[in-house]
Amino acid sequence: MPTNKIGILGFGCVGQGLYDVLQENHQLEVARICVRDKNKERKLPASAFTFDAQELLQDESLVILTELISDPAEALTLIRQALEAGKTVVSANKKAVAENLPELIALQQKYGSRLLYEAAVCGSIPILRTLESYYADEPMQEVNGILNGSSNYILTRLDTEGISYKEALQQAQELGFAEADPTLDVGGYDALHKICIIAAHAFGVVVDVREVLRFGIESITTEDVDLAHKLGARIKLVASAKYTAAQQLQVQVLPTFVWPDNELYYVQNEFNGVQLEAKYAGKQFLKGRGAGSHPTGSAVWADVSAALKGYKYTYPKLKPAPAAPATNTLQLYIRSKGDFPIPDIKWEEVVSFGVSHEAVQLVGVVKKEELLRHQATLESRSTFVVEVPEALSAMEFIQKALQQERVVA
Amino acid sequence: MPTNKIGILGFGCVGQGLYDVLQENHQLEVARICVRDKNKERKLPASAFTFDAQELLQDESLVILTELISDPAEALTLIRQALEAGKTVVSANKKAVAENLPELIALQQKYGSRLLYEAAVCGSIPILRTLESYYADEPMQEVNGILNGSSNYILTRLDTEGISYKEALQQAQELGFAEADPTLDVGGYDALHKICIIAAHAFGVVVDVREVLRFGIESITTEDVDLAHKLGARIKLVASAKYTAAQQLQVQVLPTFVWPDNELYYVQNEFNGVQLEAKYAGKQFLKGRGAGSHPTGSAVWADVSAALKGYKYTYPKLKPAPAAPATNTLQLYIRSKGDFPIPDIKWEEVVSFGVSHEAVQLVGVVKKEELLRHQATLESRSTFVVEVPEALSAMEFIQKALQQERVVA
Numbered sequence: 001m002p003t004n005k006i007g008i009l010g011f012g013c014v015g016q017g018l019y020d021v022l023q024e025n026h027q028l029e030v031a032r033i034c035v036r037d038k039n040k041e042r043k044l045p046a047s048a049f050t051f052d053a054q055e056l057l058q059d060e061s062l063v064i065l066t067e068l069i070s071d072p073a074e075a076l077t078l079i080r081q082a083l084e085a086g087k088t089v090v091s092a093n094k095k096a097v098a099e100n101l102p103e104l105i106a107l108q109q110k111y112g113s114r115l116l117y118e119a120a121v122c123g124s125i126p127i128l129r130t131l132e133s134y135y136a137d138e139p140m141q142e143v144n145g146i147l148n149g150s151s152n153y154i155l156t157r158l159d160t161e162g163i164s165y166k167e168a169l170q171q172a173q174e175l176g177f178a179e180a181d182p183t184l185d186v187g188g189y190d191a192l193h194k195i196c197i198i199a200a201h202a203f204g205v206v207v208d209v210r211e212v213l214r215f216g217i218e219s220i221t222t223e224d225v226d227l228a229h230k231l232g233a234r235i236k237l238v239a240s241a242k243y244t245a246a247q248q249l250q251v252q253v254l255p256t257f258v259w260p261d262n263e264l265y266y267v268q269n270e271f272n273g274v275q276l277e278a279k280y281a282g283k284q285f286l287k288g289r290g291a292g293s294h295p296t297g298s299a300v301w302a303d304v305s306a307a308l309k310g311y312k313y314t315y316p317k318l319k320p321a322p323a324a325p326a327t328n329t330l331q332l333y334i335r336s337k338g339d340f341p342i343p344d345i346k347w348e349e350v351v352s353f354g355v356s357h358e359a360v361q362l363v364g365v366v367k368k369e370e371l372l373r374h375q376a377t378l379e380s381r382s383t384f385v386v387e388v389p390e391a392l393s394a395m396e397f398i399q400k401a402l403q404q405e406r407v408v409a
Numbered sequence: 410m411p412t413n414k415i416g417i418l419g420f421g422c423v424g425q426g427l428y429d430v431l432q433e434n435h436q437l438e439v440a441r442i443c444v445r446d447k448n449k450e451r452k453l454p455a456s457a458f459t460f461d462a463q464e465l466l467q468d469e470s471l472v473i474l475t476e477l478i479s480d481p482a483e484a485l486t487l488i489r490q491a492l493e494a495g496k497t498v499v500s501a502n503k504k505a506v507a508e509n510l511p512e513l514i515a516l517q518q519k520y521g522s523r524l525l526y527e528a529a530v531c532g533s534i535p536i537l538r539t540l541e542s543y544y545a546d547e548p549m550q551e552v553n554g555i556l557n558g559s560s561n562y563i564l565t566r567l568d569t570e571g572i573s574y575k576e577a578l579q580q581a582q583e584l585g586f587a588e589a590d591p592t593l594d595v596g597g598y599d600a601l602h603k604i605c606i607i608a609a610h611a612f613g614v615v616v617d618v619r620e621v622l623r624f625g626i627e628s629i630t631t632e633d634v635d636l637a638h639k640l641g642a643r644i645k646l647v648a649s650a651k652y653t654a655a656q657q658l659q660v661q662v663l664p665t666f667v668w669p670d671n672e673l674y675y676v677q678n679e680f681n682g683v684q685l686e687a688k689y690a691g692k693q694f695l696k697g698r699g700a701g702s703h704p705t706g707s708a709v710w711a712d713v714s715a716a717l718k719g720y721k722y723t724y725p726k727l728k729p730a731p732a733a734p735a736t737n738t739l740q741l742y743i744r745s746k747g748d749f750p751i752p753d754i755k756w757e758e759v760v761s762f763g764v765s766h767e768a769v770q771l772v773g774v775v776k777k778e779e780l781l782r783h784q785a786t787l788e789s790r791s792t793f794v795v796e797v798p799e800a801l802s803a804m805e806f807i808q809k810a811l812q813q814e815r816v817v818a
Contacts, residue, residue: 017689020689021547021689024688025546027546124687124690124691124693125693126539126543126693129539129542129543130535130538130539133538133542133715133720134535134538134711134715135711136714136715136718137434137436137710137711137714138430138707138710138711263675263696266672266675278533278707279433279707280426280429280430280703280704280706280707280710281533281697281698281703281704281707281708281711282533282697282698282701282703282704282707283697283698284533284534284535284695284696284697285694285695285696285697286693286694286695286696287672287693287694287695288690288691288692288693288694289690289691289692292691294689294690294691295689295690295691297689298547298687298688298689298690298691299690301546301547301689302543302544302546302547302690305545305546306542306543306545309545311542
């Protein structure tokens, strides 16, 4: 019989996954589990639950508290309270963590409490642990990856089945890979929260989530997918953080053309993949399940188990000042519906190559600030924006885009 | 000016890589570096070196000692002496560690000393740290991968350029990807040492390296590579450790047919890749540089840096008794020169499909003990042995192997 008790706030997908892991290893006794909905049917008897989070927060017999609820605002309130009480907390809430990192770090320092959140970033992939512990004393140059399983599942369906975005989204929702309101996932916000958390551990830089360039995949059409096929590429929603030549940290979430020489090309369906580039270790690639009850429950358990042995984040690279947004340019493909013109963006250079009554397609280079200035308009007009890596010139891009369909034997 | 001193035994590829990393981060002062050859030209002045390992081993001012020499027997002697003196040692010597793990663990416990050896396994990939710390409390089901960069470089050249094994080996040697005596690499011994170390951390099982099934790639011909192309596969040297249905740990190193649905298919050139399967986290994949001065120097530095903060291996899953060898069967493709018969192996089932005066090709299922019994004969006769995953039946294999060459447009 275990002598230490754990508190679980939330019994959704992740909470149930953690519960299963805890049942197997018998290292901790589960206190009553806090849930909100009094009428939902659950696989445990009613006596296993409480509806009062304070019952757990004020239970001095708990050695650890796990926060696995979906509401970010409520999650933040609970994490705050627990950290102020000196507790050890494990959270899976990426939004609450990403948007409040400076405060959450300060609370840990002030109250000697601890917060771990591996499960908030890429489910089962031990990316934060690797950055925090293994690369603590090695400079990182870049981290990028596919950090959102729902949107990657949808993009994979579009790529392999030629169905529409709407059909693919519906499929993902039916299979539980996307929420009823998919905005956080397909709009790129979820990946944005994750890359901001990664940036803090990889580069020691706290990034203001509101200042990060972010486009989602909602406006993708089969026309864009066909273009990717012609290019020999796939479109992936890529989140990245890297140093520019001017040593500014450039953080962004953008649909991106990815070729087979890039590991991310092979990250399909609901999987996540992360590429790291460290100064001496060189390129590393990690791939695993980014979501799911047991994979994410396992990540929570890895934090719980490490915390019980004294592990805590030390933020070894943390810089005192937040980062100024990078001032870089981007090479983009843009497709806009043809019955109205693309907003008056000032391009550094631009070529349109697919003007019809259906759509306008162009490829060009634009300053980041300029793109941000027009973001709301572009999004409201269902314009699809994809980054074209600089290794491919605009002219090469267009040549490939305009080539005849290959004859398949 | 750093106040702590580090000792470096050996100034080859890895030692020089570590030295570069240390020069950048200024956290440790390097004591005199111990080398053997008095006449070799080196990039540092003569005063930086000593030829007497005892000068470092008996220097009480060193906080850490790194053992980066190539001779496994001498490495073992030095590691032993350092551990008996209560020191903290970081080694990159896979052979010395793999063959003496029980003794090295016992020495650490007896003398309160510490030994870390991440750099011994897959260069820059943080596989041991991940298994030791992150998956400390989660059962593992399988670990497999491409753990030897030299042989993978050769196999990639064979696959992509259609050159002979001899030519590819020579190329690898010229580029520094293979040693003058390549036996450890191409014979599968290096991968064997690595998978045995992995097995101790992943499953807590100490495996006797002499009892592990191991075949190398020395006898591969373009005929085998052509066959792989017909099958839509690649031949990779795969090391694996997994639980059989009978809950025995099956450890082996074998050339293996690998298809595009397997991550290892895309691990090319000198790269290493490792797949893990954990009970709840599911499948994980890690890829990075398996060798090279800076990548391996970075892995040594990651150990040094962690050791300075108090990190040590705890071998959380270590079982008291060594593992009995698993009694499994294998589905194999075998190609033997045709001018003499394949030794009298008792097959569970077997079909030959390519009998000519050049070679005999067959596919069949055999008990592991039976294969081991004939290993020396098979190797002496330059027979090439490749595992055929059970997902493909022998009949499907032969059908594909006998199909007409596809006409390439």
